[in-house]
Amino acid sequence: MNRLNKELITVGSEKIAKGERKIIQLEVGSLYDYTPLSIPVEIIRGKDDGPSLFISAAIHGDEINGVEAIGRISKRSALKKIKGTLFLIPIVNVFGFNNKSRYLPDRRDLNRCFPGSKSGPLGNRLAHVFLKEIVSKCTHGIDLHTGAIHRSNLPQIRACIDNEETKALAESFGVPVIIHSQTKDGSLREAARKKGVRTLLYEGGEALRFEEDAIRSAERGCLSTMRSIGMLPKLKNSKNKSRPHIGKSSYWVRAPHGGSFRAMKKLGDKVAKGDVLAIISDPFGEQRHEAVVQHEGIIIGCSMIPLVNRGDAMFHIASFDNLSKTKQALDDFDETFSG
Numbered sequence: 001m002n003r004l005n006k007e008l009i010t011v012g013s014e015k016i017a018k019g020e021r022k023i024i025q026l027e028v029g030s031l032y033d034y035t036p037l038s039i040p041v042e043i044i045r046g047k048d049d050g051p052s053l054f055i056s057a058a059i060h061g062d063e064i065n066g067v068e069a070i071g072r073i074s075k076r077s078a079l080k081k082i083k084g085t086l087f088l089i090p091i092v093n094v095f096g097f098n099n100k101s102r103y104l105p106d107r108r109d110l111n112r113c114f115p116g117s118k119s120g121p122l123g124n125r126l127a128h129v130f131l132k133e134i135v136s137k138c139t140h141g142i143d144l145h146t147g148a149i150h151r152s153n154l155p156q157i158r159a160c161i162d163n164e165e166t167k168a169l170a171e172s173f174g175v176p177v178i179i180h181s182q183t184k185d186g187s188l189r190e191a192a193r194k195k196g197v198r199t200l201l202y203e204g205g206e207a208l209r210f211e212e213d214a215i216r217s218a219e220r221g222c223l224s225t226m227r228s229i230g231m232l233p234k235l236k237n238s239k240n241k242s243r244p245h246i247g248k249s250s251y252w253v254r255a256p257h258g259g260s261f262r263a264m265k266k267l268g269d270k271v272a273k274g275d276v277l278a279i280i281s282d283p284f285g286e287q288r289h290e291a292v293v294q295h296e297g298i299i300i301g302c303s304m305i306p307l308v309n310r311g312d313a314m315f316h317i318a319s320f321d322n323l324s325k326t327k328q329a330l331d332d333f334d335e336t337f338s339g
Helices: 065-074 077-081 094-098 122-133 164-173 188-194 212-228 323-337
Strands: 008-011 014-017 021-030 036-045 048-057 083-089 140-145 151-159 177-180 198-206 245-247 249-254 259-263 276-281 288-292 297-303 313-319
Touching: 008 036, 014 021, 014 036, 021 122, 036 094, 036 122, 048 065, 048 212, 065 083, 065 140, 065 198, 065 212, 122 188, 140 188, 140 212, 151 164, 151 212, 164 198, 164 212, 177 297, 177 323, 188 198, 198 212, 245 323, 249 288, 276 313, 297 323
Parallel strands: 048 083, 048 140, 140 198, 151 177, 177 245
Antiparallel strands: 008 014, 021 036, 036 083, 151 198, 151 297, 249 313, 259 276, 276 288, 297 313
């Protein structure tokens, strides 16, 4: 039985009844100048029993596409028909968000601080509060991310697909590409897994940017997942979605030489072994070095700054069983958001 199917639930110091919708500030602590630090959370409870889902963003404070996506989800009229409980957390790492930074004050990565603790650094306490007050009260979760600063990611879901329930959840999101990704120690996904909460990680776009295609695919994907788990009614006359393509493995092509580069390929391109991804040259354009594909695949991530030292990551390439079908699925997906 869903742990939240009861008349009244408590989050922090707030009580929320069935059929109620409330925005609260989840207190974490204060900074050294005594500025209070709290996580904004919107809780939407249906009148009828159902699953409980958290949708979070900005666990890395500079990854802001998810912030906008959650804001749009919050305004959807479909939420009036919700069953169960939805937690919307647009900004988990409030400090990083306010400072346009990925990190916490001590340069720690919040997504390596879970499960956290009541004492210790800010990251430990923030992770502990988030896990205790939000994640542990859910049956499912979606964590929205972007690429790191100066890197962009193709819209994709990362999940442990060796678990059939998680695999089905990943497929329900509706993006063409799923990357099989084991959880990492200290991550939100790993802490959620240990509590039995099936969690997806969405990647799309670049840090410190609002990118419409990444935002819209995140919004649509979250709503699609909500329908698949019974939180929202299924759409009438909806088209049958093509089955997502699962990346078997991935690797980074690194700069063979330092310099500035001109990209010859872009996100979503299908590439074959030996293809030239970029040409690296000196400031006079005389010394030229090629970054080439080692194994065929699809480009799912790339550097957006054209300056590299030798060994810097440039292009992230994933391999699939059928590259042509994967590429066609990506092209069809792009057409959905064009215009």
